[in-house]
Amino acid sequence: xxxxxxHVLDHFELFRGPEYKEMLAKKREQFEDPVPATEVERxxxxxxxxxxxxxxxxxxxxxxxxxxxxxxxxxxxxAAGFERTLPFVHGSQGCVAYYRSxxxxxxxxxxSCVSSSMTEDAAVFGGQNNMIDGLANAYNLYKPKMISxxxxxxxxxxxxxxxxxxxxSKEKGSVPLDFDVPFAHTPAFVGxxxxxxxxxxxxxxxxxxDGKAGTVPKTERVPNESINFIGGFDGYTVGxxxxxxxxxxxxxxEHTILADNSDTWDTPxxxxxxxxxxxxxxxxxxxSVHAKATISMQEFCTEKTLNYISxxxxxxxxxxxxxxxxxxxxxxxxISRITGKPIPDSITKExxxxxxxxxDSSAHIHGKKFAIYGDPDLTLGLAGFLMELGAEPVHxxxxxxxxxxxQRVKTLLASSPFGANCHAYAGKDLWHMRSLLFTxxxxxxxxxxxxxxxxxxxxxxxxxxxxxxxxxHHHHRYPIWGYQGGLNVLVWILDKIFDEIDRSTxxxxxxxxxxxxxx
Amino acid sequence: xxxxxxxxxxxxxxxxxxxxxxxSEKERKKGCTKQLQPGAAAGxxxxxxxxxxxxxxxxxxxxxxxxxxxxxxxxxxxGSKSSGPHLYRTSFTTDINExxxxxxxxxxxxxxxxxxxxxxxxxxxxxxxxxxxxxxGDDIESVCKAASQKFGKPVIPVNxxxxxxxxxxxxxxxxxxxxxxxxxxxxxxxxxPYDINIIGExxxxxxxxxxxxxxxxLGIRILACISGDAxxxxxxxxxxARAAMMVCSKAMINIARKMExxxxxxxxxxxxxxxxxMSESLRGIAKLLVGRGAPEELIGRTEAVxxxxxxxxxxxxxxxxxxxxxxxxxxxxxxxxxxxxxxxxQEVGLEIVGTSVKKxxxxxxxxxxxxxxxxxxxxxxxTPREMYKVLKEARADIMLSGGxxxxxxxxxxxxxxxxxxxxxxxxxxxxxxxxxxxxIDKSLRNPVWEQVRRPAPWEQTVPxxxxxVRAA
Numbered sequence: 001x002x003x004x005x006x007h008v009l010d011h012f013e014l015f016r017g018p019e020y021k022e023m024l025a026k027k028r029e030q031f032e033d034p035v036p037a038t039e040v041e042r043x044x045x046x047x048x049x050x051x052x053x054x055x056x057x058x059x060x061x062x063x064x065x066x067x068x069x070x071x072x073x074x075x076x077x078x079a080a081g082f083e084r085t086l087p088f089v090h091g092s093q094g095c096v097a098y099y100r101s102x103x104x105x106x107x108x109x110x111x112s113c114v115s116s117s118m119t120e121d122a123a124v125f126g127g128q129n130n131m132i133d134g135l136a137n138a139y140n141l142y143k144p145k146m147i148s149x150x151x152x153x154x155x156x157x158x159x160x161x162x163x164x165x166x167x168x169s170k171e172k173g174s175v176p177l178d179f180d181v182p183f184a185h186t187p188a189f190v191g192x193x194x195x196x197x198x199x200x201x202x203x204x205x206x207x208x209x210d211g212k213a214g215t216v217p218k219t220e221r222v223p224n225e226s227i228n229f230i231g232g233f234d235g236y237t238v239g240x241x242x243x244x245x246x247x248x249x250x251x252x253x254e255h256t257i258l259a260d261n262s263d264t265w266d267t268p269x270x271x272x273x274x275x276x277x278x279x280x281x282x283x284x285x286x287x288s289v290h291a292k293a294t295i296s297m298q299e300f301c302t303e304k305t306l307n308y309i310s311x312x313x314x315x316x317x318x319x320x321x322x323x324x325x326x327x328x329x330x331x332x333x334x335i336s337r338i339t340g341k342p343i344p345d346s347i348t349k350e351x352x353x354x355x356x357x358x359x360d361s362s363a364h365i366h367g368k369k370f371a372i373y374g375d376p377d378l379t380l381g382l383a384g385f386l387m388e389l390g391a392e393p394v395h396x397x398x399x400x401x402x403x404x405x406x407q408r409v410k411t412l413l414a415s416s417p418f419g420a421n422c423h424a425y426a427g428k429d430l431w432h433m434r435s436l437l438f439t440x441x442x443x444x445x446x447x448x449x450x451x452x453x454x455x456x457x458x459x460x461x462x463x464x465x466x467x468x469x470x471x472x473h474h475h476h477r478y479p480i481w482g483y484q485g486g487l488n489v490l491v492w493i494l495d496k497i498f499d500e501i502d503r504s505t506x507x508x509x510x511x512x513x514x515x516x517x518x519x
Numbered sequence: 520x521x522x523x524x525x526x527x528x529x530x531x532x533x534x535x536x537x538x539x540x541x542x543s544e545k546e547r548k549k550g551c552t553k554q555l556q557p558g559a560a561a562g563x564x565x566x567x568x569x570x571x572x573x574x575x576x577x578x579x580x581x582x583x584x585x586x587x588x589x590x591x592x593x594x595x596x597x598g599s600k601s602s603g604p605h606l607y608r609t610s611f612t613t614d615i616n617e618x619x620x621x622x623x624x625x626x627x628x629x630x631x632x633x634x635x636x637x638x639x640x641x642x643x644x645x646x647x648x649x650x651x652x653x654x655x656g657d658d659i660e661s662v663c664k665a666a667s668q669k670f671g672k673p674v675i676p677v678n679x680x681x682x683x684x685x686x687x688x689x690x691x692x693x694x695x696x697x698x699x700x701x702x703x704x705x706x707x708x709x710x711x712p713y714d715i716n717i718i719g720e721x722x723x724x725x726x727x728x729x730x731x732x733x734x735x736x737l738g739i740r741i742l743a744c745i746s747g748d749a750x751x752x753x754x755x756x757x758x759x760a761r762a763a764m765m766v767c768s769k770a771m772i773n774i775a776r777k778m779e780x781x782x783x784x785x786x787x788x789x790x791x792x793x794x795x796x797m798s799e800s801l802r803g804i805a806k807l808l809v810g811r812g813a814p815e816e817l818i819g820r821t822e823a824v825x826x827x828x829x830x831x832x833x834x835x836x837x838x839x840x841x842x843x844x845x846x847x848x849x850x851x852x853x854x855x856x857x858x859x860x861x862x863x864x865q866e867v868g869l870e871i872v873g874t875s876v877k878k879x880x881x882x883x884x885x886x887x888x889x890x891x892x893x894x895x896x897x898x899x900x901x902t903p904r905e906m907y908k909v910l911k912e913a914r915a916d917i918m919l920s921g922g923x924x925x926x927x928x929x930x931x932x933x934x935x936x937x938x939x940x941x942x943x944x945x946x947x948x949x950x951x952x953x954x955x956x957x958x959i960d961k962s963l964r965n966p967v968w969e970q971v972r973r974p975a976p977w978e979q980t981v982p983x984x985x986x987x988v989r990a991a
Contacts, residue, residue, distance in 0.1 A: 329976050336977065348975045355971050359929045362967045363936075363958075390965040418966070512605065513725070517595045519943070 053435035057428075064431035065450065067373050068400040070188035072152050073099050074196030074233045074301075076113050079148035081237075081259025082204065083279040086112060086144035090131060090160065091152025093117040095188075106235060106468040107265035107476055112275050114138050118154055127155050131165040135181065136174035142275060146282055147175065149183035150200055156187035163213060178215070180282060182207030192400035194301045194375055197233040201259060202305040208286040209312060219289050221313055226254040227338060228291045228314075230305065232298025232321070232377065235448075235467030236480045238266045239488075240297075243479035247332070251341045256280065256288045266477065293338045295331075297321060297481065298377035300405060320408060321377035324385030324486045325354055331481075347483070354483040357490055358389060364497050364519075366390035369442040373397040373433055373451070374466040376405040380412060382446055382465065385489060387416040395436045397425040430454060444496060463496045465489065522660070523653075523678050530691045535776035564681030566649050568689020571597055572770060573645055573677060573697070575721045575746040576754060578604035580641040582611040584628050584659060585649030589681070590614075598943070600725040602748050606641055615652065624657045632666045632674055642751040643673040643701075653680035673751070675700045690770035697745065697754060698777050705755035707742060712813040714742040715804055716763040716784065719771040720791075722747025726947035730791050733828065733948065737820055739804060745774060758782045762807035764789050764800060785810065791947035793863025794832050798825045832949040836867050839956045844868035846963060849910065849933070851875040851898065851920035861890050864919075867956050872915050873898055903927045917963055934968040 003009060014020065028034050046052055072089055076099045079087035089096045096115035103111040116134035118127045131149075138147055149162055162183040170177050184203030186196040211218040229248070231241050241262040248255045263278020288294075293315035296302040306316045317334050319327070328351070332343050368391045372379050376398045383393045396409055406426040413419030425432060430450060437445065437458040445451055445458075448466035455462040464472055465480070475492075479485035498519050505514040563571075566585075570593050574581055583590035590612035601607065613631045615624045632644055644666075648659050663676040679692035707714075715734075720727055727747045734741060743749055743757035758778065763786035765775040775786040785807050789800035805813075805821040847870045850861065861871050873896035876884055887897060898906075910918065910931035917934040928935040936958055938946065946955040962968075 325970055333977055343975070343977050348978065351975050355967070356929060358967045359935075359971055360925070362965045363962065366961050366965050388966055388970070390967065416966070417964075509605070513600055513602065516598055516943075518598065 047435075048438040050439050053439045056432060056435045059432075063399075063429050065453070066399045066429045067397070067447065067450065068375075069102070069193040071186040071191055071193060071196030071199065072096075072150055072188055073102060074193035074198070075148075075150035075184060075186040075200040076103070076111070076196075077193070077233050077237075077261070078197045078200040078204070078259045079150065080111065080113070080264050081257075081261035081279055082146060082148070082285060083281045084143075084145035084276040085279060086114060086138055086142055086147050086276075088134065088138055088147045088149045089113065089115045089152055090127060090134070090149055090162065090165075091115060091118055091155040095152040095154075102468060103265070105470045107238065108473060109265045109267060111265070112142070114142070115152075116155075123154060123158055126158060127160045128165050128168060131160075131162075132169045132172050132174050135166070135169045139175045139179070144276070146180040146182070148200060148204060149181060150186040150196065150203075151184075152186075153188045156185060156189075167213070180207065180212065194233050194298070194377075194400060197301045198304050201230065201302065202308050204285060205258070205288070205305065205308065208282070209289040219286070222290050223292055223313070224254075224290045225339065226256060226288075226291045227335070228256050228258050228288045228294040228309075230258045230294065230296045230298075230302055232296060232301030233375065233467070234298070234321070234378075235469060236476050236478065236485075238262050238476050239479035240481045240485065243482045243485055244297075247347065247482050248335070250344055250347055251332075251335065251339070252344075253335060253339050253341050256284045256291065258285065258288060258294075293317065295319070295335065295338075297331075298375075299408075300376040300401075319377075320384075321375075321381035321481075322384070323381040323480055323489055324388045325351065325358070325483070326388055327381060327384055328481070328483055328486060350483040354486045354490075357487055361490065361494055362390055364494060367392060368444060368497070369394045370444050370446060371395040371397070371433065371437060371442045371460065372446045373399075373430065374447055376401040376408075378466060380405075380408055382489070383409065383419070383422075384412055385486065387412075387418040389490070389493075390418060391493075392418050392420075393422045394440060394442045395425065395433065396422060397428050397430075397433050397436070399427060399429050401426040434458060444493070461496055461500050463493055465492065523680075523683065526678065526692065526695055527683055527688065530688065530695060530773060533691070533773055533776070535772045563686035563689075565679045565683045565685065565689035565692060566647060566681040567593060568686035568691075568770075569677050569679035569693035569696075570647055570689075571686075571721070572690045572693035573746055574607055575599040575601075576645075576749045576751060577601040577607045578642050578750045580606055580609070580611055580635045580639055580644045581647065582613070582628075582631060582635060582644055583647045583649060584613045584624065584631075584652050584657065585615060585647075586651055587612060587614045589647075589649040597721070597723065599721045599723050599747055600728075601722075602728070604750070606639060609639075611635060620651065620655055623655060624652045625659075625662050628652075628657065628659065628662050629666055632662070633670070636670050636672055643675060645675045645677055645696075647677045648680045650681045653678075653682070673700070673704070673755075687770065691773050694771045694774040697774060698781075701751070701755050702774075702778065703755070703758040703782070705752055707756040707759050710742075710759050711740055712761060712811070713737075713739045713808060713817075714760045715739060715808065716757050716760040716778070716786075717741055717744045717747075718763055718765045718775045718778075718786070720744055720747045720766040724943060724945040726791065726945040726951060729945050729948035729950045730797075733801065733824060734804075737801070737805070737817065737824060739808070745771065758784070760784050761811040761813065762786065762804065764804055766790065791951070794829055794836075794866055794949060794952055796862060797948055797952070798829060801825055828949045832953060835953045836956055839960050840868045842960055842963070843956065845870060846917065846959075847872045847915040848959075849873050849915040849918045851906065851918060861887060863952055863955070864959075865890065866952075869959070872896060875920075907931050917959060919959075929971065932968075932971045934962050934965070936962045 072095060076087040079085055093115040096113055100111045100113050116127060116130035118130050122130050135147060149166065162185060166181050166183060182204040184199040186199050209219050229244060231237055234240055241257055241260055258280055260278060260280045267274045267277045289312060291314060294309045296306055296318045298321050299318035302318060306318055310316045315338060319331055322328055322331050336343050370386055370391055370393050372382050372393060379396050379398050383396055386393050398405055406424045409424035413422050434454055434457060437454060437460050442460060444463055445454060445460045446463045446465050448468055449470045451462040454460060469475055478488045480489050501519060505511045566589055574597060590610055594610040595608045613624060613627050615627060619627050635644055646659050646663050659676045659678060663674040666674040675696060677693055677696045679689045727744055742760040743753040745754055763775055763784050765786050765788045778784045779786055787803045787807060789803050790796040791800060801821050805817045809815055809817055848864055849872055861874055864871060871891055874887060876897045906927050910928060910933045917936060918928045919936050919938045925935050944954055944958055945951050
């Protein structure tokens, strides 16, 4: 046998040994009733055809490889952006383990989050007791300053009333009466993680602005010169929010970042474990009602939130994850318009540098065809940037995009000749994308880690931009907003283009005639 | 050094060079290049010129005798392509140190040659002299001679240290090395009445391969290309060609002229850039070959190919004419012949608002006048600052230039297309012209140019020369 105790082989090597190869082949032949290899090949080829694509797009019930996550994930994301706040998910504990591992695999940081660990009896009798015990334990064990409650499907299906449960818990002494416990209903069977973000953000603001669930008087808004800034659910939150803060500081704009999780998911290794780090302070959250305006970087992450904020008398402005020169221009000018602060020369210079970099490299990107998938706002931002570079988006797909998103994409595409041959696919999944890539091939695919299967299947090189990125490290530390961020995205795209040129020219004496030093 | 000074003087006296012949005796003695101005930006040195001229010979080990910088900066930096061996892309240098400077580097050089021959066994080793060993008196000619005898293999000294002058002089000194030590030292396996040499073509981006299929079709054999995609044996036996075409007159005119003198190989100067220039070149080759005894019918066959290829090229270019008609081009080139590119671009309706003549001969300038008219805007040697000014004033739609001026163009908000040696697209022949026009068309349509010409939207003033281009 290839395995022995002296030298145990790991999974990379084990099944490559001749014994295993032979054994697996025999097993297949003798016991698996195999379909002939030619037949497998025939079907494989058939799945690449327009005929199969039609059947694939005819799917009504089944979702295959969705590019979206659930509301509670977004809920935890938003809650984690506040000072010493423990996200508390009312429902089953397994869900929470998923959110924590999901974030930790992406951000390479621990994520603090607890659940009320509902079980079968809770599902029958309601989860109130779990809430009462859960809040008490969480409060005593982890010493948070705030507990943000959201839900999983389980609690939503049986219709648990969070407002009443929290009130009752406080009366039972789980947490002090004046302890902040904002809440939001976030069922996974409605919307996606961007919806969950929206709900929790709105829940937390309502809590602080509208009298903490009736326990104190509603805050009277006294407008000041400050602005609020909401990033939305964003895999690049660590780099992006720091970049935004830098830009706003350069402009001299007084600001509050709502749900600032840039430090939450980027703590130093210095011998101290920080269960909580950074975040929007509760005082800032409460005072943010007085701001002049609120800017959201992601329209689809803040539909309800902005609606609520605007109802409280603030100006609101929503963007679609702007990336690149024109997108950043619009953002900064809007900030400048609202605050009356001019854009300083130092930022104008950064802009010029990005334009310069694009000019240096545009010939390599011009006319390249791209497929993009991801969250609604991110796909819009990236598509805008690609067209700015002279690239041609061809397929834009968003599993959690809806009719309004599709409309936004169409408007964007119509604004440039480079968008002429592109289609938006709302509500479609990555198996749809597979058919698109086979029947209308593109040069590059932009998406999250799960795109690597598409890359392998279709041979379309994947540029990893999105959430989650599990198989490449630390990209989340780089901004993709601001001119600096545009530069990062430009470099990631270029790196892949050059890697591909090298890859297609690197076989000695076969293709390396064009394996050049200078590109 | 006296040997080298003689060589330099000899090269300066090149009778094939029109500029040189136009000078007085006294002027000629001063040399054919402008004295470098200390403190002013300058181009490459004679070593660089020699290295880039010969590096495209693919099966040779190119050994640079000097400190690491000379080879380090020139290693594999030209994009001249090979259809076979890749030894020319391996970096060989003696990488001399303080000890060598004090005690002399000749032994070090000898041992390096020995190791190359032992490890790689190439058909020949070219040894390039650089400033430091030249100054301490390393005699590379003697070392090469000794090594040749010892190892029974051509070891060729290329004596062109950087300080003797500019890049162009180095090109010519490299040519001299070929004439002195390589050409005529071997015999081809067979000869045909259709054998030609192409001189001064470096197969950058594989441009030779855009031309070769047409020559193949006509039954014309490239006995040697000096030096693009060449093998040592081809160069060594190139003296048996029936005719030669000289592609870049400035670089290797001495090779063409001396081969005519020594071996009676007639040559003409031609270009592969542009539809009509390409046709003229094919006709020129056919004419010379027939003059040397090739069957008369070659002329007729050549005309047939020219007619067919021109029609095909025009048909493919026609759709671009519509976009490009009236678009204004500023041409700043070094190695690529300005006039041939000018003619080529005019063919698709582009208007040339200015062209550089830095490396052009008097004849070149005459040709440019012929093509562009008397008011031709010729731009001589130019500092980046002046260039920037010209670009801003030129109000051109696009600039075609080498990589070094790319950045000036970009800062002056000028669309730019690389047409010098570091480019990645091949623009030679009928095929190349279609590619060039396609690239120009693409560049003009790139949205970034609209972007660079617009100030930040919060800035009110439109800078001079800021002229918007349409996105499509």
